Amino acid sequence: MKALVYHGPGQRTWQDVPDPVIEDPEDAIIRVDAVTICGTDLHILKGDVPTVQPGRILGHEAVGTVLDIGAGVRGLTPGDRVLVSCITSCGRCAYCREGHYGQCLGGGGWILGHLIDGTQAEQVRVPFADGSVHKLPDNVTDEAALLLADILPTSFEVGVLNGRVSPGDTVVIVGAGPIGLAAIATSKLFSPSRIIVVDLADARRKAALERGADLALSPDEDVVGAVRELTGGLGADVAIEAVGIPATFELCTQVVRPGGTVANIGVHGAPATLHLEDLWIKNVTITTGLVDTVTTPRLLAMLAAGRLPLPGLITHRFGLDEMQDAYDIFARAGETGALKVALFTMEGAEQDTR
Template identity: 35%
Template sequence: MKSFVFHGPGQSAWEEVPDPGLKDPTDAVVRVDAVTICRTDLHILKGDVPEAPSGTVLGHEAVGVPESFETCTRMVRPGGRVANGGVHGKPATLHLEDLWIKNVTITTGLVDTSSTPTLLRMAASGRVPTAPLVTHTFPLDRMEEAYEVFAAADTGALKVVLGEQRHGELAVPAA
């Protein structure tokens, strides 16, 4: 599969990387439909994050599918933990009837999700226009260009999406 890979300050490339696999019994491989660029990625690219070694795959804000979360809750062992980073655009079922006996911990993070349901309802009803938030959309094979646009001060990039064009977004034309 292709990924945008950090190789050191100012050194990155769109390149082939091995498909993900399971290493530990608690691992899960999650299908990702789209990713966005995060400002943290720009700090990594500049070399400001020494914890990010050469070979780090960027684009860590991922959009998965609700089935991925549900699969993780079915697989978690008794006393285990399911960490849900980010938000869901669609409902994900939490089967408490199966989980209560396992004594699991489910955490969420990265964003304050307390207002997410309200914001999603407002966006779906048109009360909050989402199209202006996504200023640039690129196909995945133009990830390197997308990072350049996101990092440049003069592009006006607010949120760059890589993947399928959705929600009235304007795609950036090929160079």
């Protein structure tokens, strides 16, 4: 089969690799019908995630069809159409039993495209398949389901729920890439009074306004002053960091009000300064986290019922064999206007146009 293989920082190839096989009774082999590229994949290619070894097939988000299952898989049948979650769960360890699947001690967590071969391929092996894939309703398209593999549960759990967004809050989201835009959509489920987005790119600020933000600012502006003016001098109730660089994290700590929460989503590859000399007295809560995907069934039910807004996050579509082109477009988002890209096999494209 063909797959996108990482060969070290800045190096990737779309090449022939062996087909995956069942290695454990709880495995499933999934034919990839639709897949996407994550900002985390770009961090890997920059060398920000050194635990990813050269030779690894990248990718941790996909929709596909079950081809084969191990003898220990009980809830799936070949032919089932499924969502492959970015997080794999053994279901048995202490963390999984608490719903903290991202911290799985039993061989799961974020492993696809990280510690084992991932989804940017024609097929993928998914361990612990019963707890790590979700059957899809017929009325949910492959394209819509892709957003539930990572960015919607990530924005919801690590941003909105960790940030404790509540009705009437002022929410500042720093970063208007796919995760930041998904954070707008999932924040609105809790009826904040205003959502303010900060991003360098004109196109992304425009995208944020089109998708429900009340105000979009450039970091070159007086963001702290603008937020305080809008909140009677208080600051943001919740600041969500959705980029993963020191400057954006530090901006979140500056705009948040005393008693507020900074929810960090971004993948950080460099140290950020924590100004405790300013923060210690302000009762500020700072949260971090890897998504657990514990809310994926809830989000999927909302999507199937038409209760989950999907604000046009996928802007570019490709065939699976155009993986290199898709990476080039996604990596130059400031020039291309790409938000989220989707790649389809012929089978996946046919399903989405039925």
